[in-house]
Amino acid sequence: MAQRPGGEGRFTLSRRERLIAGWLAAIGVILVTAIVVRFLGGDGDGSPVVPSASASEGGASPAAIAFGTSLDPTSGEVPAGSRATRFADGDTFAYSVPAEGELPSTVYVEVERVGGGAAGVVQEAAPEGMQQVPAGRPAIGFTVPAANLLEVFGPGEYVMRIHLDPAADPIAEGSFVLVGEPTAPPSGSPSG
Numbered sequence: 001m002a003q004r005p006g007g008e009g010r011f012t013l014s015r016r017e018r019l020i021a022g023w024l025a026a027i028g029v030i031l032v033t034a035i036v037v038r039f040l041g042g043d044g045d046g047s048p049v050v051p052s053a054s055a056s057e058g059g060a061s062p063a064a065i066a067f068g069t070s071l072d073p074t075s076g077e078v079p080a081g082s083r084a085t086r087f088a089d090g091d092t093f094a095y096s097v098p099a100e101g102e103l104p105s106t107v108y109v110e111v112e113r114v115g116g117g118a119a120g121v122v123q124e125a126a127p128e129g130m131q132q133v134p135a136g137r138p139a140i141g142f143t144v145p146a147a148n149l150l151e152v153f154g155p156g157e158y159v160m161r162i163h164l165d166p167a168a169d170p171i172a173e174g175s176f177v178l179v180g181e182p183t184a185p186p187s188g189s190p191s192g
Contacts, residue, residue, distance in 0.1 A: 065160055065174030068094050076139035087146040088180045096141030097162060097172040107131050107140055108163040110170070116156030116177070123153070125166040140172075150178050 013021065067085050068078035069092045077096040087093050110125035123129050133140055140162065155178050161170035 062161070062170045062173040063097055065162065065172045066096050067174060067176045070094050071096060071141045071143055074138075076137045076141045078141070085175065086177045086179055087149070088178075089147045089150055091146040092143055093146040093149055094141065094143040095160065095174070096139050099139050103133055103137065103140065104164050105133055107133060108166045110161040110163065111153065112159045112161070113153065113156045114159050117154055122158075125161065125163045146178065150180055153178060155179055
């Protein structure tokens with residue numbers, strides 16, 4: 001009796017069956033890899049996923065600083081109608097953070113340039129960045145002429161961080177942009 005070539009009791013697959021088996025094996029490898037990565041994690045280089053320093057140290061994210069051109073006299077916060085993040089000479093620069101619990105008597109403001117000039121901290125959360133929160137104010141909020149900020153910091157993109165203690169994580173953070181040229185020397189402090 002005639003036998004198939006190579007069929008001496010061995011298991012053989014046709015070309016089509018081998019192609020299907022190859023695709024099933026590839027899909028299986030992809031699924032197993034996805035399951036392993038999902039449950040074991042990783043950054044793609046074999047190292048474990050490590051949370052960022054700000055998330056692991058402070059627990060909660062900092063509150064958002066609201067920027068605008070005025071403060072509401074009742075709430076002490078930047079009202080929705082005056083919200084802005086770009087400020088030029090002639091604008092009033094206002095910022096606020098709602099108080100959670102008892103309002104602190106002082107805060108420390110750090111300002112860092114992140115674009116539009118040499119990057120770096122231009123005002124540290126140290127004694128020169130300390131601000132007295134006026135008694136009776138319902139929120140942490142301040143105004144200053146944008147011309148003062150342009151004079152001290154210059155034009156650029158900035159991140160502001162508010163601290164209760166200069167050595168602690170910030171309680172609030174936000175971004176703003178100063179546009180234009182520095183003006184004449186300021187008549188007041190940039191943090192007033």
